[in-house]
Structures are given as C-alpha cells and as structure tokens.
Amino acid sequence: MENKLTIVLTIKGRTEFTLRWMNYMNIVSCPYKILIADGGADKDIEKNLKNKKNYASLDYEYIRYPYDLNYGIFYKKLSDVIGKVSTPYMLFADNDDFFILDSLPVYIAFLDENSDYVSCGGKTAVLSLYSNENKLLNSACGDNYIVTTENSRTSSIEFDSRVKRVCYFFRNVDSSCLWTSWYNILRTNDAKLIFDYIDRYEFKDIVGLEIYMHAGMLLRGKYKGFESVHYVRQDGTSQSTNDANSEHNIIERFLTKDIFSEIFNGLCFVDNSISGKGQDRMHRAFSWWFAMHAKSIYCAPVPSIKSYFKRLFINNRSFYISHLLRRSLMWVKNLFSYKKVYFMKMKHPLESVLIQRQKNIR
Helix, strand or coil, X not given: CHHHEEEEEEECCCHHHHXXXXXHHHHCCCCCEEEEEECCCCXXXXXXXXXXXXXXXXXXEEEECCCCCCHHHHHHHHHHHHHCCCCCEEEEEECCCEECHHHHHHHHHHHHXXXXXXXXXXXXXXXXXXXXXXXXXXXXXECEEEEEEECCCCCCECCCCHHHHHHHHHHHCXXXXXXXXXXXXXXXXXXXXXXXXXXXXXXXXXHHHHHHHHHHHHHHCEEEEEEEEEEEEECCCCCHHHHHCCCCCHHHHHHHCCHHHHHHHHHHHHCCCCCCHHHHHHHHHHHHHHHHHHXXXXXXXXXXXXXXXXXXXXXXXXXXXXXXXXXXXXXXXXXXXXXXXXXXXXCHHHHHHHEXXXXXXX
C-alpha cells in the first residue's frame, strides 16, 4: 500500500503548524511519500525541513516555490506539485489538520477494486484547542482540547449518472459536509486532468476552484465515504477561507467576478460531452446552492436557544464548566435530532503534539 499513495502538503508560513504536522507524522512513522510545496517566506522552516535527520521516519521531498503572493502563484504551485506525483493515488494536506493513517489502507484497497470511483475517504472530526480560561485558540497547541464528530449523512455520491452526481453535490454539499471530500484519497490521473485546466485558466476565487474541483471529479467518477474517521480539522485556523471573506462575502465575489461562468467553463474542459438538459440540470442545482447561501447571509436568523448556550460557553471563564455544559446540551440534542454529535478521545501520538501541559478532556 505504501507505494500507491503520495501526500501533498502545501504550506505558507504558520511555521508552528508545519512543525506540529511533521512531528506527528514522524511519531506515527507515516509510510507514504510526502511532497511539501512551500510557498512561504520563512527560511527557518526551509532549513528545518531540508535536514532530513529531523524526521528520520519519513520519506519526504521539500520543494521551495515562489512566495504565494496571490492566487495565481498559489495555483501554479499546486499544479506543479501535483504533476510531480508518480503514485496512482494522492491526498491533499494542510499543515493545521491531521490524518488518521490507520484508515487509509482500507480506502486504497477500495479504489483498487472499484475503477468507477475517483475518490474515497471517511468522516471528519473537528478539533478545538482551548486555554484553561476557555479561550478558543488559533495556535498549534493549548491546555485542553475537544474533538467531535457527527453521524451526518454519508459522503458517498454513487449515482451512475455524471449529471446526477454533480447535482447531488450542489444540493447536499453543506448539509452533508461534502467540502471535506477535498481531503479524500483521489485518483492521481483524474486530479491531474482537473488541475490541468488551472494551468490554462486562473480562477479568481478559491471557493470557485474548490467547486470546480469537486464537480469535475464527479464528472469523472463516484465518491465513496466510509464511517471511519480519517481527517481531523482544527476549528478556527482556516487560512484561505478567512482571507477570501475579509473584504467581500461569497455572494458578492461570485457576482462581481462571474465565478459561475468560470466553474462551468472548467467543467466543459473536463467533459465537453454534457450539453442541453444535462447542463440545465447542473445550472439549476448550482443556482439552488447559490440562493441558499444568499439566504443565510442576508436573511438574519431568529435567535435560538442554541445561540444562547453558545454565548454561555464563550462567556464562561472555566473550560471545565463550559465543557460540562457543552456535553450536557449535546446529550439533550442527540435525543431529538437525527444528526448526532459525539465527543472523541484522540490517541496518544496526536494528543502529545496538541497539549502543552498534558491535560485533556474526553
């Protein structure tokens, strides 16, 4: 299995997160090839990563790219490093997130046996790091942590129809957390085809590129989602999303930059055989997704009991009291909701790189 998968880690600054990610992978002796595409300006991390004695358990290659000054430079970095992948499967990684490696051989075996699938992964868990004073931390380590996961609807998209798969994505991407399928194991040749378009056209918006990638992959094949957790995402540390939303929300960006046309022009590059009714169905499904986002942004929701409890969590200065309240609320919610939330305990190797004074909450 080890020679079938390459992990592509793209980094820009945030040295402490990169060191944490590499330390974790070194501790668990990650058996897969790692390509590190660095678009940052930090020379210290370059020196650290070039000394492979620091991570003797890993098989990795460090590649220095021009500084990620804008999306165009970032896209070229991404396309170039994908072109260097020589294994049949690949996996995108960010330095603030983690993979549960025990799950990956099952996903690789599934793709080996099912040629009509282009993507395979599991569930996502959400990691939150806190100080003892109950402050949510945007940092690489903290005093306490919480990890939760939901029994949300499956991330599988298994229709035989290409158009139906794309339409399902647009109508369920938010409710079923399909965005995180970006971090599934992907067939390398299909991913290279998708990103070949990025060499020809520079997307003006990072969310537009994500939508194009998912929809393009779904034109190529099916997604399989297992019940096991394979991806741990840290809350509050997203770099690209925060940067994109700093000046204009997604509705304003998509309208002023005509992202709609960018996405569908890209999909025509991936598969120019879809036309007429098929295109109309995909346009309608995308319009529905767009309208739902406009509603959530411009139609303020009525304050709910959930928002009251959220304020209570934030204002409480004790992490332990806040966590007890949080667990109690989730227990009540789980009695009445089909979408249940579960608290997880991380295994020692991951926990050891998160907690600065070895405290944790289960």
